[in-house]
Amino acid sequence: MSLPSDHPAIDVHTHKGKECPVAGKTHAWCPAQPGDSRSPCPALNTLANHGYIARDGKKLGLFDLVSGLKACYNLSTPLAVFLSIGGFVLLRRFSKLNLHDIGRHGRIEHDASLVHRDTPSGEQYAPIDINHELVEELVADAKTGDEDGPEGPEAGDQRSLMDASDVARARIRREKDSPPLDAVHAEIARGEMAIILGVWETKAGKKTGVPTEWIREWIGHERLPKDWAPTHVQGLKDVVKRAKSIRVEMDEQRLAEKAEKADVVDEAGQVELVVEKPKL
Structure with missing residues (x-):
């Protein structure tokens, strides 16, 4: 699978000061590194680990999430837009967000x-x-x-x-x-x-x-x-x-x-x- 041609460039996270060996080149898996942002949501963390969104999980815009969900999981545009807009609204964020923001208790995240x-x-x-x-x-x-x-x-x-x-x-x-x-x-x-x-x-x-x-x-x-x-x-x-x-x-x-x-x-x-x- 590949990203749409108009998808923003995927940020490169680092491994102890060195460039990630897979970032920006393939959608091979690479786990989060120190300093990367992650959430309680395995689906979104997987997007980052495979480079469908910024691998460091930071400064994500609405379009980043929509494109990543479509490219990785083959979600329809209406579903990807609904999930992304709904997430921004529940988090009360109206610009960029980090994956860590999604873990704010009682917004999207829940017990059980x-x-x-x-x-x-x-x-x-x-x-x-x-x-x-x-x-x-x-x-x-x-x-x-x-x-x-x-x-x-x-x-x-x-x-x-x-x-x-x-x-x-x-x-x-x-x-x-x-x-x-x-x-x-x-x-x-x-x-x-x-x-x-x-x-x-x-x-x-x-x-x-x-x-x-x-x-x-x-x-x-x-x-x-x-x-x-x-x-x-x-x-x-x-x-x-x-x-x-x-x-x-x-x-x-x-x-x-x-x-x-x-x-x-x-x-x-x-x-x-x-x-x-x-x-x-």
Whole structure:
């Protein structure tokens, strides 16, 4: 993939005073260096690590983000513009921004991230370091894949895929351990993964979803999977549809969990009655 001919030149970050060996030449991966700006958003950090936006993550304009999102993830122009303008508005920034600005707690960033710990009380900016225990828990939530038996592949198997039901399971798990999300940030949280499901969706046999190894590579290392290439343009309507499907799955799974707990309580009550019934 390459950037549009009218895309601004990509800034060159440095390695201990030396020019980066890949910056400005290819879209090869290079992790953030000391002094680079990064955010809690793996999608944007990946853009910088692959040079689709300034590799140092600094002085980014609206057009930089729109062009980078289109070139890297093959997002449609309306979707890329919507995300970029929405980000600037929520951050209350109207000129340039650094990726670090996106981590301002309570603007775009939210608690119950799938791969970051919650923002500590009193802190203005969220943690940007990937928590790899959370990454593995996310991968383990994926239970969709080719069935080679009645149970199918075990959770976390390389053949497993992640779909809306798996994302819903992960979101419920994380939201149980975090402060409640307001309606806006709950929608943002679902939308983030809805985009990824749409961009990387593939098929394995009769199943459809995102390979968990791609998820582990991208969200765990902020690096594009080496065997991935865009196959379609991802549009705004599809993201809205997928976000809704995640919400519906979350509602259904929560109802099922409540029903299961009610059954357990009911069974426990019946046992107690039997035990306490006096002998005649």
